[in-house]
Every structure is written in structure tokens, then in C-alpha cells.
Amino acid sequence: FSATTPYTTLPSVLLLGPSGAGKTALVTLFERGPLYHRQQQQSTSTPETLAVSSPVAKTHTSQVPFSVELAVATDTPNPSYRDDLDARGATAKKFLLVDTPGHAKLRSNVLAPLSDLAPTLSIPSTLSSASTSTSTATTSRSSDTGAQKSKLKAIIFMVDAAALADSSSGDALAPTAEYLYEVLLALQRRFHKRVGSRAPRSIPVLVAANKLDLFTALPAALVKSNLEAEISRIRKARSKGLLDSGVGTDEAGVVGGDEADDWLGAYGGDKFSFKEMMEFDVEVEVIGGNVVGEGPGADMWWKWIGERI
Numbered sequence: 001f002s003a004t005t006p007y008t009t010l011p012s013v014l015l016l017g018p019s020g021a022g023k024t025a026l027v028t029l030f031e032r033g034p035l036y037h038r039q040q041q042q043s044t045s046t047p048e049t050l051a052v053s054s055p056v057a058k059t060h061t062s063q064v065p066f067s068v069e070l071a072v073a074t075d076t077p078n079p080s081y082r083d084d085l086d087a088r089g090a091t092a093k094k095f096l097l098v099d100t101p102g103h104a105k106l107r108s109n110v111l112a113p114l115s116d117l118a119p120t121l122s123i124p125s126t127l128s129s130a131s132t133s134t135s136t137a138t139t140s141r142s143s144d145t146g147a148q149k150s151k152l153k154a155i156i157f158m159v160d161a162a163a164l165a166d167s168s169s170g171d172a173l174a175p176t177a178e179y180l181y182e183v184l185l186a187l188q189r190r191f192h193k194r195v196g197s198r199a200p201r202s203i204p205v206l207v208a209a210n211k212l213d214l215f216t217a218l219p220a221a222l223v224k225s226n227l228e229a230e231i232s233r234i235r236k237a238r239s240k241g242l243l244d245s246g247v248g249t250d251e252a253g254v255v256g257g258d259e260a261d262d263w264l265g266a267y268g269g270d271k272f273s274f275k276e277m278m279e280f281d282v283e284v285e286v287i288g289g290n291v292v293g294e295g296p297g298a299d300m301w302w303k304w305i306g307e308r309i
């Protein structure tokens with residue numbers, strides 16, 4: 001530690017995913033969890049009519065990253081974000097959940113650190129509180145002085161499982177898979193940066209298939225296979241682009257060296273599967289849930305975090 005970091009910073013979980021997936025809604029759900037009383041729940045409420053006492057704040061498109069401090073119980077196999085840890089005197093692990101803007105033009109900065117051997121996120125020294133404000137109200141840019149460096153422990157990539165099912169409202173699958181492809185490729189590049197035999201600490205990825213309260217939403221298994229199929233298409237198209245331009249090909253037209261590094265997953269395969277990422281020590285799991293409405297809820301995601309930070 002240098003003299004400029006007088007206190008240790010909590011590890012972080014990075015929340016990525018396309019715009020409208022529900023990232024900011026999830027952050028406010030987790031943050032309000034322990035304060036929220038089940039009796040107040042109105043199953044018929046829509047995001048527009050939720051009151052302040054509701055578990056989820058009204059969100060709008062995020063402009064800048066912001067983070068909240070959370071704690072997950074470690075003394076139970078089934079932790080819930082609703083746990084009142086203080087009241088229970090529970091042992092818990094604290095972490096930062098870092099929300100990011102999903103808009104393609106705003107997310108370039110979030111991908112860069114993922115290829116670092118020991119990725120850190122800049123956390124503004126004043127943590128925002130989403131409980132009374134919208135996501136942008138209390139954030140500051142990560143370039144601000146006084147930003148703390150937090151160790152990245154895990155990534156949640158959130159997708160809108162209802163949008164993925166709906167081919168009429170434009171194709172959400174292609175841009176969603178494209179973003180996930182970039183995230184996984186960044187982590188794969190990180191793996192190749194290892195020095196000697198010492199592998200970098202693994203950073204697992206949870207694909208959170210959100211909005212399963214909507215009957216039109218794809219179940220998690222279909223979210224998984226659709227994303228895998230689309231990523232197969234993307235990597236095939238990209239490798240064709242490399243071949244056409246003659247980059248990295250020898251006389252026999254064989255792609256080698258650097259271009260093999262730019263191929264996501266097991267080299268040369270036809271169908272991509274998330275399992276291939278284990279070759280690069282990247283665990284990818286797809287779990288369904290919902291932030292608002294009736295459904296499996298968000299506790300499976302919370303549990304996933306608790307097991308990995």
C-alpha cells in the first residue's frame with residue numbers, strides 16, 4: 001500500500017449489461033433489501049407506481065458508474081439480500097456493487113480494466129446512496145481525485161430475458177451477445193497475460209437472465225443457448241474478417257499466433273459454449289431471476305455473489 005491509500009478498499013462486483021436490462025434496479029433492490037418489509041409488498045405494483053417504501057427505486061438510463069456498499073451473510077448456505085445482518089449479529093462479507101451505464105457509447109471505459117492481470121476499479125471516495133436518489137445524483141467521475149482502487153472479484157452481466165424473446169422490437173440478441181463477447185474476450189486476454197505458471201486470480205461471470213416475472217421472458221436455459229449461438233456467429237464473422245484482410249495468415253491461409261488469441265473460446269470450434277471459457281479459467285453461469293414482480297427473485301444471484309467474493 002502506498003501512503004495515498006490509508007485505508008483498504010472493499011472488493012468489488014461489477015455489474016455490466018445492455019441498457020434497460022435492470023442493473024440499476026438490482027442495485028437499489030439489494031441496497032434496500034434489509035430495510036424493506038415484505039408486508040409492504042404490492043405484487044401488482046408497476047415500476048412507475050412504486051412508492052419510497054418499495055424495494056426498487058425508479059430508475060433511468062445511467063450516465064456514469066456508481067457503487068453501493070453491501071454485505072452478504074457468510075454463516076448461512078442460503079443468504080438473502082433481505083437479511084438484517086446487524087439484528088442477527090451475522091458474520092458477513094462486505095463488498096462494493098458497481099453499477100455501470102449499459103449504453104454502448106458510455107461503456108467503453110468499463111471494458112479496459114478487465115484485461116489487466118489484477119483488475120481494479122476506481123471507486124469515487126464518496127459512495128453514493130441509491131436509497132433516496134437516482135443513480136446519477138451522487139456520483140462523481142472515476143477520474144476524480146480521492147478515488148479508491150477496488151479489487152474486481154466477479155462480474156454480473158445482466159440481460160433482459162423478455163427483450164431477448166421479442167424479435168419484433170428490433171433484435172436485442174445481437175447487441176447483447178456482442179457486449180458479452182467483448183467482456184469474455186477481455187477476460188481471456190487477461191488470462192494470456194499471466195507471467196510464468198502463476199495464473200491470475202479467476203474472475204467468474206454470472207449471466208443474470210432478468211425479468212423472468214414477465215411471461216414473455218425466455219427461461220434461463222434458452223437465454224444461455226441463444227447467447228451461445230449468437231456468440232458463435234460473432235466469432236465466425238470476426239475470424240472471417242481477419243482472413244479476408246489477410247491479417248495474420250501465412251501462405252497456407254492458416255491463422256496463427258496473435259489471431260488465435262483473438263478467437264474467443266476453444267480455437268477453431270464451430271459452436272461456442274460458455275464451458276469453453278474454463279480453458280481460460282473463466283467460469284460462466286446463467287441464472288434466471290427478477291428484480292420486480294413475481295418470480296424466482298434475486299436471491300440466487302445474491303447467493304452466487306456470496307460464494308465468490
Ligand code: GTP
Pocket residue numbers: 017018019020021022023024025026047059060061062063100101102103210211212213214289290291292293
Ligand atoms: P441502463 O442504466 O440504461 O444501462 O439500464 P439498466 O440496466 O440500469 O436498467 P434499469 O435498472 O434502469 O431498468 C430498466 C427498466 O426495467 C426499468 O423500468 C425497471 O423497472 C425495469 N425492470 C428491471 N428489472 C425488472 C424485472 O425484473 N422485471 C420487470 N418487469 N421489469 C424490470
Ligand code: MG
Pocket residue numbers: 023024025059060061062099100101102135
Ligand atoms: Mg442503469
